[in-house]
Amino acid sequence: MDLYFVNPHPNPNFGYSTHMNHVPSSSSHEFILSEYLMLDDICIDHHDQESRSQSIESLEKVTFNDVNQEEFNDATSNNNNLKNKNGIKGKKGEVVPKIAFRTRSEIEIMDDGYKWRKYGKKSVKNNHNLRNYYKCSSVGCNVKKRVERDRDDSSYVITTYEGVHNHDIPFTSYYGQISFQHSNA
DNA sequence: CGCATTTGACCAGCGC
DNA sequence: GCGCTGGTCAAATGCG
Numbered sequence: 001m002d003l004y005f006v007n008p009h010p011n012p013n014f015g016y017s018t019h020m021n022h023v024p025s026s027s028s029h030e031f032i033l034s035e036y037l038m039l040d041d042i043c044i045d046h047h048d049q050e051s052r053s054q055s056i057e058s059l060e061k062v063t064f065n066d067v068n069q070e071e072f073n074d075a076t077s078n079n080n081n082l083k084n085k086n087g088i089k090g091k092k093g094e095v096v097p098k099i100a101f102r103t104r105s106e107i108e109i110m111d112d113g114y115k116w117r118k119y120g121k122k123s124v125k126n127n128h129n130l131r132n133y134y135k136c137s138s139v140g141c142n143v144k145k146r147v148e149r150d151r152d153d154s155s156y157v158i159t160t161y162e163g164v165h166n167h168d169i170p171f172t173s174y175y176g177q178i179s180f181q182h183s184n185a
Numbered sequence: 186c187g188c189a190t191t192t193g194a195c196c197a198g199c200g201c
Numbered sequence: 202g203c204g205c206t207g208g209t210c211a212a213a214t215g216c217g
Contacts, residue, residue: 117188117189117190118189118191119190119208119210119211120191120192120208120209120210121190121191121192122207122208122209124207125205125206125207131207131208133208133209137189144208186217187216187217188215188216188217189214189215189216189217190213190214190215190216191212191213191214191215192211192212192214193210193212193213194209194210194211194212195208195209195210195211196209196210197207197208198207198208199204199205199206199207200203200204200205200206201202201204201205
């Protein structure tokens, strides 16, 4: 099984810096991005130092938009849970990148810079926690995300992004305090 | 009043 | 074909 460590956030500074254990925090909550990526419905937990360093390296190299779509298909080809109704491809045959990651957070709604509109909530099998469905509220942008708590450890939040934003980040604020701005510096 | 959220209904895919 | 399940829709509701 191939693993892809990606930064689901378009801003590479979001969630982690050059160190995975970097913890952005605000006055209201604390957030730790785990060294997890879920594909094939399997959680890989890199607790050992060697794996961790590898994951960090990978995370620094790969960003959301860099996902090789063919490789992504290979990695998800036998995963029914992550497929669209028509497979991983969209209605027109285009490939829809799908990224899942797990974060340790007390809150489920994490401000990733984009504006999301909630359109559904479901209880899913094998998970007593509810799954929330969001769409990017930007006009013409079809990116979706699902947010649910880990069935085994509710202190973790599993977020799945589907699709790629076709617009820039609205640039609101992150965590109330942290704000990323385009800078000429 | 406008917008976001909630929530039940509906639909499609899949396995048996 | 049928039932289960996940995903989406849209009317109702809540909130600022």
